[in-house]
Amino acid sequence: MIYKLIEKFNKNIITLFFIVVGFVSCIDQETEEFDVPTGNVNDIQPNTLFTTSTNPDDNMSIVFRSYSTDAASYSWDFGDGNTSTEPNPDYTYAEGGLYKVKLTTESSDGLFASDSSNVSPMFVDFGFEMIDTEVSFDNQTSGANSLVWDFGDGDTLEWDSEDTEEDPNFSPVHVYISDATVAATLTATNFLGDKISVTKNIEGLVFSTVPNFSFTTSSLTATFIDASILATTHSWDFGDGSAVSSEVNPTHTYSTDGTYSVTLTTTNDSGVSKSITKAVPVGGVEPTFEAVVLNSTCNDHTSNTSDNADAWDMTPNSKVVDDILGTIDSPYRAIWYNSDLADWLATNCGDADEQPGSTGDGNKFGTNAGAGRGVKINEACRRLYQVVAVEAGVEYTFTIDTRSEAEGVNTEVFILNNEITTEENILDNADVYFNITNDFNSSKSSSSNDTFTTTTFTFEATANKIVIYVRASGAVDSSHEVFIDNIDIITPGF
Known part of the structure; x- marks a missing residue:
């Protein structure tokens, strides 16, 4: 009995086995072979991150270190047109400044990731030349956002990148009042707020003779x-x-x-x-008083630079902001206010702005050594205008410093013997006319006084007042300007 049950069970097992085998064979005949998946099947994005630091031996060299995950290749864009495929490059910039650096990595699965950061390499140094106690500093700094000069004698000077490297404060000239050795320090701040200072001794100063x-x-x-x-x-x-x-x-x-x-x-x-x-x-008429040109050095009222040009405006403001006294009555408006001429210019010259502009591009080496401001003509209808009391028959000397920023922008100087109301027949009202054609100099550097041209001529006054009148019809925009400083009349014997 038991034997028959076992025999019957075995036959059932065998039968079930063949049924399963047949079923699997049927499925295998109707489907493809299974392939194990490769690549990033979960679409998990790789990470890219990098750090920057300045090479302690070279402030123009930046050390880049990548902390990217699953990166098979690297693509660096240093922001100046140059690139690298190194994982951790050290890169030296040719020019200082602010650059946006971007790193793009590709993973082994063909996925991309990127990161970016700003760097601000900066080179700081200066040289100098001495003439007696006058020191001309040659600033070799590249990539600074701002500068502070400490001349070592208590005087300081600041510069900002918005002023451009052509501003006189970038490479200043400083006159020391002692021949003692001093330490001059230039502190530069880059576009990320990092500071670098360079100090050099200024020694061998010699007190200068000043002839007069x-x-x-x-x-x-x-x-x-x-x-x-x-x-x-x-x-x-x-x-x-x-x-x-x-x-x-x-x-x-x-x-x-x-x-x-x-x-x-x-x-x-x-x-x-x-x-x-x-x-x-x-051999001529001897003067009894000195002719006084107001704001001849173009350096008054510099706390409000627009008021600095009022002494040369044919319609000056009724109030000006004085550096010491605050807002005061204009010292110019009571002497002249030629609205008729201003109206004529507005109608016939096409520009309502007849007054000159105030500028920081003054002649620091002219008769007003050390001053930093001047006036300028940057539009065809702008004029310099000032009435000056003189004595008829006296021969005066007129002097003016000019710099034309573009070739062919001539500066015309008239010494008029009355207050005109139109420019028609203007030469009929002039004691002297001088056309300055040799003052083109595109450089704004104040490392030498070759930047400005000094023009001097004499005239004999035919009335008891004259009008200094200057125009430059070729000065039409900021690229065709005339910068003017140290406008003065010298009275013989004074």
């Missing part, structure tokens, strides 16, 4: 009075071909009347020489 003199005339005889500083020797050239005089206060008689260029050269204890030249008229 006044004079009086009687008929053809001129008497000269020395007013020089630190002068041990004097050399007078009277401008008429006569022998040079070494007297301190000489008297000289000319053979004919006229205006002579007299040069005084003085030398100090160290053997350093400097010269000054003045126009000396003889």
Whole structure:
């Protein structure tokens, strides 16, 4: 009995086995072979991250370190047009500045990731040249957002990148009042707020002689009075071909009347020489007072730079902001207010703005050494205008510093003998006309006084007031400007 049950069970097992095998065989015949999946089947994005640091031995070199996950390749864009495929490059920039760096990685599964960051490489250094106690600094810094000059004598000067490297404060000139050795420091801040300082000793300064003199005339005889500083020797050239005089206060008689260029050269204890030249008229009318040009150095009211140009506006403001006194009544409006001429310009020149602009691009090396502001003509209808009291018959010397930013932008100077209301027949109202055509200089650098051109001429006043009138019809925009400084009238004997 038991044997039959086992036999029957075995037959059932065998039968079930063949049924299963047949079923599996049926399925296998109707489906493809299974392949194991590869790649990022879950679409998990890789991570890309990098850090930056400045090479301690070179502030223009940036160290890049990637912390990317699953990165099979790297693509760096350094923001200056250059690239790299290294995982961790060290890159040296040719120019300082602010750059946006981007890293893109590709994973082994062909997925991309990216990261970006700003870097601000910066090079800081300066050189300098000395003439007596005047030091011209040559700033070699690249990539600074702002600068602070500490000259080591208590004076400081600031510069901002918005002013551009052509601003005089980028490479300033500083005059020391002591010959002691000082440490000058330049502190530069990059576009990310990091600071770097460079300090150099300024030594070997020598006190300079400063030549100066006044004079009086009687008929053809001129008497000269020395007013020089630190002068041990004097050399007078009277401008008429006569022998040079070494007297301190000489008297000289000319053979004919006229205006002579007299040069005084003085030398100090160290053997350093400097010269000054003045126009000396003889045989003419002797003045009884000095002609005064208001804001001749273009450096007044600099706390409100628009008021700095009021002394040269034919319709000055009724109020100006004084650096010390605050808001005050205009010192100019009571002397002149030529609205008729301003209206004529607005109608016939096509521009309602007849006043000059105020500018930080002044001549720091002219007769007003150390001043930083000036005035400018940057539109065809802008004019410089000022009424000055003079004496008829007196021969005056006029001087002006100009710099045309584009070639062919000539500066016309008129000394008018009355207040005109139109520019028609303007030469009929001029005691003298001078066209400045040699002052083109595109550089704004103040490392030498070759930047500006000084023009000097004499005129004999025909009335008891004159109008200084300057225009530049070729000055039509910010690329065709005329910068002007140190506008003055020199009265003989004063």
